Amino acid sequence: MQQTILITGCSSGIGLDAARAMRARGWRVFASCRQAQDCDRLRAEGFDSPRIDYTDAQSITTGLAEVLEATGGTLDALFNNGAHGLPGAVEDLATEGLRQIFETNVFGWHELTRQVLPVMRTQGRGRIVQNSSILGFVAFPWRGAYVATKYAIEGLTDTLRVELSDSDIKVALIEPGPVTSKFRENAIPHFERHIAWKTSAFRPLYEKKLLKRLYESSGPDTFELPASAVTAKLIHACESARPRPRYYVTTPTHIAGFLRRILSSRAIDRILVRLR
Numbered sequence: 001m002q003q004t005i006l007i008t009g010c011s012s013g014i015g016l017d018a019a020r021a022m023r024a025r026g027w028r029v030f031a032s033c034r035q036a037q038d039c040d041r042l043r044a045e046g047f048d049s050p051r052i053d054y055t056d057a058q059s060i061t062t063g064l065a066e067v068l069e070a071t072g073g074t075l076d077a078l079f080n081n082g083a084h085g086l087p088g089a090v091e092d093l094a095t096e097g098l099r100q101i102f103e104t105n106v107f108g109w110h111e112l113t114r115q116v117l118p119v120m121r122t123q124g125r126g127r128i129v130q131n132s133s134i135l136g137f138v139a140f141p142w143r144g145a146y147v148a149t150k151y152a153i154e155g156l157t158d159t160l161r162v163e164l165s166d167s168d169i170k171v172a173l174i175e176p177g178p179v180t181s182k183f184r185e186n187a188i189p190h191f192e193r194h195i196a197w198k199t200s201a202f203r204p205l206y207e208k209k210l211l212k213r214l215y216e217s218s219g220p221d222t223f224e225l226p227a228s229a230v231t232a233k234l235i236h237a238c239e240s241a242r243p244r245p246r247y248y249v250t251t252p253t254h255i256a257g258f259l260r261r262i263l264s265s266r267a268i269d270r271i272l273v274r275l276r
Helices: 012-024 036-042 056-072 096-122 144-163 184-195 203-213 228-237 250-264 265-275
Strands: 005-007 028-031 076-079 126-129 167-177 245-248
Touching: 005 012, 005 056, 005 184, 012 028, 012 228, 028 056, 036 245, 056 265, 076 228, 096 126, 096 144, 096 167, 096 184, 126 144, 126 228, 126 245, 144 167, 167 228, 184 203, 228 245, 250 265
Parallel strands: 005 028, 005 076, 076 126, 126 167, 167 245
Antiparallel strands: none
């Protein structure tokens, strides 16, 4: 039987590349998006595209119901991918902004996963793949809100993997570094809404670095890879008989993982402070 996968955040970037690649490999792909117009665009491309907005619990329930109705009540894989950033110093981070990013990047993922798990238990198998980040295990400056959500996802996912170890539901994390996407562009509205940088003690640093990085395109980052690099790990996580618990993507992720194992926290801090 044709295998099925639900992928969130498919309007562009990693989600869109993953949807196209998995379909090309013969999977039936449910490519969900937050906005209805993006779902319409993907339907025009031939995808099943339920609307799932992680901040809207009803859309999670109805979107998954649409998938299960189409498949006869089964789902082989879930790829939680949709997320957004909120750059800025922790000191300047409005608490409401932190709540909102957790709603999208953590609570919505958790709710969808909880609703999918009974389906996988009933069918006796499944794959849960979480798109985390290098920022799920290294705390880069200016990214405190996003780091907090990814640390949370890593903790929940590691725990879930252990709890499901006696089942045939496999759980994996993908941890990309710099990957081509609209992530930075999509973070701008959240930055403008929740970071009062003009009155910040860090204002000179915002003006020197962060604003330019947000608003001025300077081409790809060093070591940046296309979204297909993440998709390659997703394919292994979904199709391998023994998926790995973690998949590093990009050179910076491999370097950071190695340094995290051999250096003290103070030594790591001395490296990261140079990124301010």
